[in-house]
Structure formats: C-alpha cells, structure tokens
Amino acid sequence: xxxxxxGQIYSVLKQRIESGEYQVGQLLPSENTLIAEFxxxxxxVRRAIxxxxxxxxxxxxxxxxxxxxxxxxxxxxxxxxxxxxxxxTAQRTGQNSxxxxxxFERCTADEAIARxxxxxxxxxxxxxxxxxxxxxxxxxxxxxxxxxxxxPQFTPEIASGSVYQYLEETLGMVIVxxxxxxxxxxxxPLDEKWLALGEYNCLAVVxxxxxxxxxxxxxxxxxxxxxxxxxxxxxxVRRSVSRT
Numbered sequence: 704x705x706x707x708x709x710g711q712i713y714s715v716l717k718q719r720i721e722s723g724e725y726q727v728g729q730l731l732p733s734e735n736t737l738i739a740e741f742x743x744x745x746x747x748v749r750r751a752i753x754x755x756x757x758x759x760x761x762x763x764x765x766x767x768x769x770x771x772x773x774x775x776x777x778x779x780x781x782x783x784x785x786x787x788x789x790x791x792t793a794q795r796t797g798q799n800s801x802x803x804x805x806x807f808e809r810c811t812a813d814e815a816i817a818r819x820x821x822x823x824x825x826x827x828x829x830x831x832x833x834x835x836x837x838x839x840x841x842x843x844x845x846x847x848x849x850x851x852x853x854x855p856q857f858t859p860e861i862a863s864g865s866v867y868q869y870l871e872e873t874l875g876m877v878i879v880x881x882x883x884x885x886x887x888x889x890x891x892p893l894d895e896k897w898l899a900l901g902e903y904n905c906l907a908v909v910x911x912x913x914x915x916x917x918x919x920x921x922x923x924x925x926x927x928x929x930x931x932x933x934x935x936x937x938x939x940v941r942r943s944v945s946r947t
Contacts, residue, residue: 708743712751720760720773730768731761805832805897807859809851820848820923821912827851831862834897842932844897847924853915870921877916884910885935888927898929907933
C-alpha cells in the first residue's frame with residue numbers, strides 16, 4: 704500500500720473535518736467517491752479511514768457510511784493517544800510558547816534515579832529542568848533525564864528549543880512509544896517557585912518513559928502541569944467482552 708497516498712488521503716480528510724467542511728454528524732463521501740477523487744485502491748481509502756477512526760475523527764456506521772464525530776479540542780488540551788512535543792501542542796492549540804532551561808547537567812544514574820526513571824544504575828544521563836510558557840505565563844515544569852549515549856552532543860541551547868525536532872530531524876531518531884502515568888501531587892517548593900501557582904497547592908503530573916524504534920528508553924520526563932491549564936483528551940473504544 705503506498706504510504707504517500709494513504710498519508711495524503713488521511714491529511715486531506717483530517718483537514719476538511721477540522722476546518723468544518725464536514726459538519727459534526729455529517730457522512731463523509733462514499734468509498735467510491737474517495738477512490739475516484741484520489742485515484743487509489745479501496746484498501747488505501749479504508750486504511751486512511753481506519754486511522755481517522757483510531758484518532759477519534761470519524762465513526763463507521765454499518766450500512767450508512769462514515770460519520771464525522773470530531774469536536775474541536777479546547778485550548779491547552781493534550782491528547783493521550785499520541786506523542787507530541789510542547790511546541791507541537793502549542794501550535795496545534797494556537798498559543799504562543801517559549802521554553803526556558805532552569806538547570807542542565809550531566810550525571811550518572813544512582814539507585815534513587817534508577818528507581819524513579821527506569822534507567823539502569825550507572826547510565827550516563829543529561830538531567831535538566833525546563834519551564835514551558837503559554838502566552839507569556841509559566842504553566843508547565845518539566846524535570847527530564849535523557850540517555851546520553853543517544854544524544855551525546857546535547858546542549859542547553861538545544862534543550863531550550865524543540866528536543867524532539869533535534870532528535871528526529873538532526874539525529875534521525877524514530878520516536879515510537881511512551882508509557883505514561885498521570886497523578887495528582889502536592890506542589891513542591893520548586894513548583895511554587897517556577898509556576899506561580901497562586902491559590903493552588905497541588906498540580907497534575909504526567910510521567911513519561913519514551914522509547915525509540917530500537918526499543919531503547921531514551922527519555923524520562925515528569926511534566927508538572929499548572930492545574931488551570933491541565934486537560935487531557937482521549938479517544939477510547941470499548942472492546943467486546945466474552946460473557947459465559
């Protein structure tokens with residue numbers, strides 16, 4: 704199946720849905736119509752549609768077609784089913800963003816770091832702390848560890864930009880999957896110093912272990928979110944349950 708053609712169909716239909724060309728509840732064009740428009744096979748169209756289903760844009764209805772169920776994500780919302788950088792989230796939600804590096808050092812994982820992150824004891828790591836601003840206000844504090852062997856030339860200057868852009872475009876890394884845990888925790892003095900929590904005494908913490916295409920965990924990050932902007936969106940599908 705031509706990946707380029709599949710990606711083209713997915714992107715075009717996604718853009719039409721997000722722009723409102725297809726209204727909520729409206730059926731998308733039929734398979735035959737899409738096959739004619741994009742000059743492709745039925746399987747290619749179905750693959751694009753299945754990806755839209757997976758991403759929560761459409762729903763297939765037996766005997767009727769494919770229905771648009773997309774609702775715009777509220778500003779500041781993050782999506783649970785995808786891996787995207789802070790900058791990508793800000794661009795998607797139409798907000799101005801900036802990143803400031805608070806601390807940056809190279810270290811060796813001791814037992815405490817290994818227990819927290821999942822890196823083995825003795826692993827050489829870059830340890831850094833960054834604040835992420837949205838529309839001029841600090842809203843996220845990131846405490847991260849990156850595996851030095853995967854990015855030996857990592858610098859504070861790179862960390863102040865898009866780390867994932869550097870990994871993917873400069874180093875050619877393929878980022879594949881993330882194990883994610885979401886908790887609510889009492890604010891620490893570091894949170895209070897950098898996030899201006901005001902009346903809040905707790906915040907949402909998203910802990911990520913991120914893996915590349917070689918199966919190597921190259922990143923552990925705790926994203927500590929100001930409660931005023933924390934909102935995650937997920938698209939869930941109910942699996943059939945066998946009842947005996």
